[in-house]
Amino acid sequence: MLFALSSMAQQPIDRKKLVERNNPHVTTMDSLNSLSVGNGGFAMTVDGTGLQSFPKSYSHGVPLGTMSDWGWHSFANPENYQPEESWRYYDFGRGRKEPYATQVKDNKRAKAAGDWYRVNPHRLHLGTLGLSLGTDPKQIKQIDQTLNMWEGMIKSSFTYKGKAYQVETACDPVLDLIATHIQSKGTIAVDVRFAYPTGGHCDDACDWTKDDATRYMRKKTVFRIVLMLAALLGAMLVPHVNFFTVLLGLLGMKVGALMAPFFLKRMYPDDFVTKEDAMGPFEDEEEADEDLADNNDSEEGTLTEQ
DSSP, X not given: OHHHHHHHHTOOOOHHHHHHTTXXXXXSOBTTOOEEEEOSSEEEEEOTTSSOSOXXXXXXXXXXXXXXXXXXXXXXXXXOOOGGGGEEEEEOSSSSEEEEEOOOSSOHHHHHHHHHHXXXXXXXXXXXXXXXXXXXXXXXXXXXEEEETTTTEEEEEEEETTEEEEEEEEEOSSSSOEEEEEEESSOOOEEEEOOBOOOOSSSOSOBTTOHHHHHHHHHHHHHHHHHHHHHHHHHHTSSSOOHHHHHHHHHXXXXXXXXXXXXXXXXXXXXXXXXXXXXXXXXXXXXXXXXHHHHHHHOOSBTXXX
16 A cells, blocks of 8 residues: 555646646637736737737726737826826834825825826836627627747637637747737738827726827837937948047937927827826726726626627
8 A cells, every 4th residue: 555655646747737627618608718928028918719809898807908018108297297297295103204105185286296207207008909790799609719838829610600619829939929820711801000109007097088199109209219320320421430420419319209299299299188188097096996896896807798
């Protein structure tokens, strides 16, 4: 008996089998059963199609996010709020009063400063990548989706309008890169969508109503890059590179970055972001918690019940 127990104790663990027996398996379009792939600093969450084809339908469940450690965003701060404006001093038992950031109620500007720093900076949804399959997730049938946790790959199969689709989705273990392999005799078209951030703490981080603001952000980024590269190139073309030419190039890059919004406002007046759009939503914690409670009461999570 002791010999048998000793032999059993020395049996090696089949780690692959141990992991794979817990692979999540999804058979419905369920907003509470989203699956994700990532590498520890970057991740993408998908629906039953293996991509982010129906982000709005999943907004009240487990959202279809694409997030990273490096993707952050802040709304504009035209009032120039400073962190110390939201501070209050308290005695934490160390023999002195120390600053602590709070949501001030008795001072309008201090409250606004606290609201701004509570929201900013926030993680930026990097965009959705999905199949063009209409707007009704109920048209997705015969779903068979598995996340192979050993391989780090989501394999999905489903039918749409009588056509079978097979989708494989994986994330590079080192690079912040998503790869997908789509097979079907039906139409294969991919939608790439960018949402404006919300700054909220109980939503899917997507404001799909501000297309103009999103276009302006993209144009501003591209325009700034072009101006800065032009300034840097101009400095490099100077025959004798010295401290002053490098300084001139850096100065030109800074001026280009500052002047980009000025030119864009005149080149694309319809896309220019208003102060209200730039500031984003600043709601009280109590109001946000009430909204979250209302959503939880009214939304059951699954798409069939939505």
